Amino acid sequence: MQYERKYTWSILLRLYHWALALSVLALSVTGFYIHFPWTNTMLEGGSTFPVATMRYIHFIAAFVFTGAVLARLYLLIFGNRQERLWDFLPITPRNIKNFVATLGIYSYLRDSHEERLGHNALAGSAYGLTFLAAAVQVLTGFYMLYPESATWQQIGLFFGPQQTARFIHYLLTWYFMVFALIHIYLCVWNDVMARDGLISSIFNGYKFRQSKS
Amino acid sequence: MSKQYCERNFKVSRRGFLKGCTLAATALGLSESMVPKLVEAAASPTRPPVVWLHFQECTGCTESLLRASHPDIGRLILDIISLDYHETVMAAAGHQAEKSLHDTITKHDGKFICVVEGAIPTKDGGIYCKIADRTAMEILADVGPRAAAVIAIGTCASYGGIQAADPNPTGAVGVQDLLKGTPIINVPGCPPNPVSFLGTVLHYFTFKKLPRTDQLGRPLFAYGRKIHDHCERRPHFDEGRFAEQFGDEGHRQGYCLYKVGCKGPGTFSNCPAIRFNDVGVWPVSVGHGCVGCTEPGFWDTMGPFYGRLPNVTVPGAGGGIVADAGSAGKKILGVTAAAVGIHAAVGVGRKLVQGKKNDEQN
Helix, strand or coil, X not given: CCEEEEECCCHHHHHXXXXXXXXXXXXXXXXXXXXCCCCHHHHXXXXXCHHHHHHHHHHHHHHHHHHHHHHHHHHHHHCCHHHCHHHHCCCCHHHHHHHHHHHHHHCCXXXXXXXXXXXXXXXXXXXXXXXXXXXXXXXXXXXXXXXXXXXXXXXXXXCCCHHHHHHXXXXXXXXXXXXXXXXXXXXXXHHHHCCCCXXXXXXXXXXXXXXXX | CCHHHHHHHHCCCHHHHHHXXXXXXXXXXXXXXXXXXXXXXXXXXXXCEEEEEECECCCHHHHHHHCCCCHHHHHHHHHXXXXXXXXXXXXXXXXXXXXXXXXXXXXXXXXXXXXXXXXEECHHHHCCCEECCEEHHHHHHHHHHHCCEEEEEHHHHHHCHHHHCCCCCCCEECHHHHCCCCCEEXXXXXXXXHHHHHHHHHHHHHHCCCCCECCCCCEHHHHCCEHHHHCCCHHHHHHCCECCCCCCHHHHCCCECHHHCCCHHHCECCHHHHCECCXXXXXXXXXXXXXXXXXXXXXXXXXXXXXXXXXXXXXXXXCCHHHHHHHHHXXXXXXXXXXXXXXXXXXHHHHHHHHHHHHHXX
């Protein structure tokens, strides 16, 4: 069986992916520390400021996360074919078909489905949902970072007062952690099951497809 | 002054007595159920007598206990401790006073508590502080070893205080530098909070031992935590919001006083929690930085009062976490914009060079 190398993910998309992945990791770790600062009684009396340090890392990572989300927003519209929104959201008959087929594959009910270079429609839907979650996380985050800013108050009050925004922000943290778990599992699963080089594609940008000949 | 006023001012009401014991229990970190035990110990007729020695001092520690702003605690201290000798408040004078000191330490040898206020000068045979023709060194060497425990009240008695400040002309030292073998506890401060002193005394009366102390001999219940860590202005420190000088916008906004000389990051005391004068204030709450008066050698090491304490790192990159994250964020978002711009430019450029046909094939 012959395979050919196809350029799939642009440099910007790969940069976005790793900026997002690393910032989510940093945000989760520091976020849970801020939620429950468990070293505080141990470090009390020392000249270190662990909560302040953790919050600082959280804020820096939050800006990286925001940058990544904005880059993805651009790519959703102006990226290459695989990166665009309408290639993977179940909004066209082709994508809805692919969505159902992928569900069948993942539940071991089908053996083959349409091979496509970009995201399958099920993954694409999850990414769309995650993008919305990320937007909410960014907005509630800045609302809490600049509580005295009139601009952020106007935007943030859509979510309610500070505490409500904090609660939404906290709940969505769990969404991101669950997402990461499923995402990594399914990527490995796909890499094992198919021969398109899914995992290496997010490093070098290339996937493999069977030659038509 | 009317008789009624005097009576009211010089008696501790039961309410005031219980209030004082409850305050002390709170300061000690004891549960509510321990309050009756403290009350019992404080009211016990067998509580040990107290001898209060004044050496090189300003009487500020005694004054702070007796201030009318917290009459209950001041009176409570005088009431619960059987004060047999205290030069400021005792009625006796001259030979009578010295006799009462002599009688107390003879009668209650090894059982009384000795409170020391003020530093002890040691230079030139200790001649810089003499009471009843004896030097402070002689009095301490006579009374100290016969006490069950010594409480050094104030920074002078604890570590020498302002008398011991460079160049220390009288060779002043604290009690712990002269007295060995007797349990000594330091309640430093200039002056110390009366509640910290009351807590120490009641702890001794109730449990028959001095409270646990840190390496500097200070009770942990009162000096176990840094002022900085309990300060109401602490969030401003973390976020990088400072009063740059007295009276400026930051000062009026109630921002952190570290840059105008607050020594809170290097000072251990319960001031932010216990506060003073029964009206809930302490220096930082009224806009003046901590001067670090509970630390050894604070006149030398905590000065100048309005200079920044060195070796304190402001969290973040040095300017506070929100401000620094904001400036880092601008750079990060700038890099993002650049990356997106380059991507767009390359896309547009390729389209121009290769033409539309080529793009469609791709």
